[in-house]
Amino acid sequence: xxVVSQHPSWVICKSGTSVKIECRSLDFQATTMFWYxxxxxxSLMLMATSNEGSKATYEQGVExxxxxxxxxxxxxxxxxxxSAHPEDSSFYxxxxxxxxxxxxxxxxxxxxxxxVT
Amino acid sequence: xxxxxxxxxxxxxxxxxxxxxxxxYTVSGLRGLFWYRQDPGKGPEFLFTLYSAGEEKEKExxxxxxxKKESFLHITAPKPEDSATYLCAVxxxxxxGSEKLVFGKGTKLTVNP
Numbered sequence: 001x002x003v004v005s006q007h008p009s010w011v012i013c014k015s016g017t018s019v020k021i022e023c024r025s026l027d028f029q030a031t032t033m034f035w036y037x038x039x040x041x042x043s044l045m046l047m048a049t050s051n052e053g054s055k056a057t058y059e060q061g062v063e064x065x066x067x068x069x070x071x072x073x074x075x076x077x078x079x080x081x082x083s084a085h086p087e088d089s090s091f092y093x094x095x096x097x098x099x100x101x102x103x104x105x106x107x108x109x110x111x112x113x114x115x116v117t
Numbered sequence: 118x119x120x121x122x123x124x125x126x127x128x129x130x131x132x133x134x135x136x137x138x139x140x141x142y143t144v145s146g147l148r149g150l151f152w153y154r155q156d157p158g159k160g161p162e163f164l165f166t167l168y169s170a171g172e173e174k175e176k177e178x179x180x181x182x183x184x185k186k187e188s189f190l191h192i193t194a195p196k197p198e199d200s201a202t203y204l205c206a207v208x209x210x211x212x213x214g215s216e217k218l219v220f221g222k223g224t225k226l227t228v229n230p
Contacts, residue, residue, distance in 0.1 A: 004160075034217065043204065043220040044161070093160045095218075104149060104208060106218060108160035 003027050004096050006109035013084055013116055021079045021112045023094030029074035030096035034106060035067075038091040050077055084116045119144045123205050123221035130195055130228050138190040138224045140205030148216060150188050152181050153204040155223070161204055164190075195228045202226070 003026040013019050023033060032051050036044040048064075050056040050071035058064045068080040077096075081088055091113055095106040122141045130136055142150065149168050153161035165174045167183040174181050178199065180191040190203055202225045206218040 002163075006160075043222045044218075045220075046217050049217055091158075095160075104216065105151070105163060105166055107163065108153070111158070111160045113158070 002105075002107040004030075004094065004107050004109040006092075006094055006112050008112060009110060010113040011115070013114070015085055015116055016083055018080055018082045019084055019114060021081075021092055021094075021114075023077045023079070023096070023109055025075045025096040025098075025107075028096075028098050030077075030098055031074065032097050033071055033077040034095045034097075035069060035077075035079050036093045036095065038093060038111075044093060047079075081114065084114070086116045089114055089116045119207055119209055119219045121205055121207055121219055121221035123203075123224050125224060126222065127225045128227070130192075130226070132196055132228055132230050133194045135191070135193045135195070137192070138203055138205075138226070140188040140190070140221055141186060142188070142205075142207045143186075144207045144209045144219075146210040148208045148210045150183055151206045151208065151218060152179075152188070152190055153206065155202045155204055157202075164203075192226070195226075197228045197230050200226055200228045 005024045007022045035047045038044050047062045048056045048058045050069050052074050056069035071077040093111040095108045097106045120143045124139045149166050152164040155161045165181040170185045172183050178193050182189045202223040204223045206220040
């Protein structure tokens with residue numbers, strides 16, 4: 001149980017274009033989803049937290065107009081990188097948690113490798 | 118500000134050579150400390166959650182322990198397939214429900230056959 005998927009697993013886009021990444025909880029309802037970014041040989045840095053039906057809460061230094069997050073249902077959240085630039089190239093990972101099991105554990109997706117050329 | 122420091126950054130072991138990874142933390146009210154395993158190009162895989170000092174959890178060759186300032190991940194008789202980066206993260210009490218995780222930089226473990 002507690003499986004989280006991401007799509008696509010990798011994407012290459014041109015500078016100035018937008019890219020959408022999907023995160024789905026496959027076998028549980030995720031009350032909260034988190035988006036992380038990981039640069040090579042670095043740890044995971046939280047970008048934003050989203051609760052179903054609410055606006056996302058962004059971490060300091062993360063541009064909310066550039067990284068659009070939508071959490072329209074209890075099983076799906078999307079991250080859209082708008083007007084992508086090479087410095088946005090990174091490994092984007094989502095996680096999901098559910099208050100229903102009272103564990104506060106986060107289950108991670110497999111990640112999406114974004115390369116902006 | 119909540120902080121997590123993991124040591125060593127990298128560790129090379131021979132198969133069967135037991136060792137421990139360290140995670141030191143400062144947090145304003147610990148809700149939980151988490152250990153994850155991450156393979157290259159993959160998302161973190163959940164290993165353990167520890168909630169209070171003195172707690173211990175085991176899974177196969179891994180054992181996690183927790184004190185008020187640090188956690189250890191003990192690896193007994195490791196095998197090459199245990200090679201991965203091990204991440205430690207803390208979660209603090211706060212308003213609302215699920216709270217964010219603050220991660221350390223990880224320890225890259227390599228187990229040679």
